[in-house]
Every structure is written in structure tokens, then in C-alpha cells.
Amino acid sequence: MKILLATITWALLFLSFFENKCKATSDINFVDETLNTTDSQQARQTVLDFLTWYKKNISAINRFPLVNQKGEEPYSVNLKNGERYLGYLKKSNLLTDKYLDNWRQYFKERNEGFRQNPENEGPPTGFEYDLVLLSQDVDMQLNSLSSLKINKIAVLNNSAKVNFKLIEEYQFELLRRNNRWMINNILNLSQE
Numbered sequence: 001m002k003i004l005l006a007t008i009t010w011a012l013l014f015l016s017f018f019e020n021k022c023k024a025t026s027d028i029n030f031v032d033e034t035l036n037t038t039d040s041q042q043a044r045q046t047v048l049d050f051l052t053w054y055k056k057n058i059s060a061i062n063r064f065p066l067v068n069q070k071g072e073e074p075y076s077v078n079l080k081n082g083e084r085y086l087g088y089l090k091k092s093n094l095l096t097d098k099y100l101d102n103w104r105q106y107f108k109e110r111n112e113g114f115r116q117n118p119e120n121e122g123p124p125t126g127f128e129y130d131l132v133l134l135s136q137d138v139d140m141q142l143n144s145l146s147s148l149k150i151n152k153i154a155v156l157n158n159s160a161k162v163n164f165k166l167i168e169e170y171q172f173e174l175l176r177r178n179n180r181w182m183i184n185n186i187l188n189l190s191q192e
Helices: 002-024 037-061 079-090 097-116 138-143
Strands: 149-156 159-166 168-177 180-188
Touching (some): 037 159, 037 168, 079 097, 097 180
Antiparallel strands (some): 168 180
């Protein structure tokens, strides 16, 4: 019993020393999740909460056609519906303003792209996939949410990266704002 207690005490002291040493080292970009479990758990939960929210709300979000497609007329981005789309995503309370602003800018750039290179048939360039999960298989992915596998969580101060597999490989980049983790960027690593 004494040997077991001594071993546990020694292991805890070693882990405490190791944690302080890793946090003090400035050349480490991100700290492994085992060294900062509360932040890691919160970042992980933010990702899960968002994906669950998105699955529940995707039909309502997709009610807003983002591209005007009228007969033989060239496509254009429906910026008014783009704002409605982003407003609905904002209701999740899990996305940063920067994330939403990046999509707002994307809509403007695609609209300009349609003006410079008119299209009027086939899937509109830049809108042929789900804009949140950056995939054409979003329904299948959201239906397999229970099999999501988190591969890595990395936390450094007020930033976190959560890597996971949901049929495809993803990285969600998060920022801590007012003691809450919020999604600042979504990368589909399988598509890059």
C-alpha cells in the first residue's frame, strides 16, 4: 500500500513539474490536451455543441437561396439572403464575428466573380457544397455525428484547435472570448 501511494505521489509530482515546464517553454506552439484538460474539454464541447446545433438547424438555414438563378440570366449572389444566412448561423452563439465576416467577404467576391465571368448553367461556382462543413456530403456527415472521432485538441492561451474525423478530416480553430470558446475558422483538411 505504501509503495502504491509513493508511486502515485511521485507520478503526480512528475506530471506537475512536466506541465509547468511545458507551459514555460515558449517555442511550443500548442500544449497537448492532457496538460490543460478544462480548456480542452470546453473547446471540444463547443465543437460538439455547434455540430449538434447545425444538424438541428441546417434545413432552416438552407431556406435562404444564396445564388439568384433565373432562367438564362447570369448567376449573381443574393447578398440580402447571404445576410439572412449569416444571421441564422450567428444564432448558434458559437461563431465569431470574424468567421461570419469572412463569409460576408466571400459572398461579395463570388458576386464580383459572377460579373466578371458570367455563368447561367450547372452548379454555381463556389456554391456547389455546404459552406459550413465545406463538403457535398453534409447530410451523411451530420447523420453520422455519433461516430465523430476527436483526434487532437491543442490549446495555447486563448486559442484552440480541435481536429476530428466526421467522414472527412476537419480542424476547427477556436478563440476564447469572455470566457467562452467560439469557432473562428473551419477547415476541411480532406479538401485541401
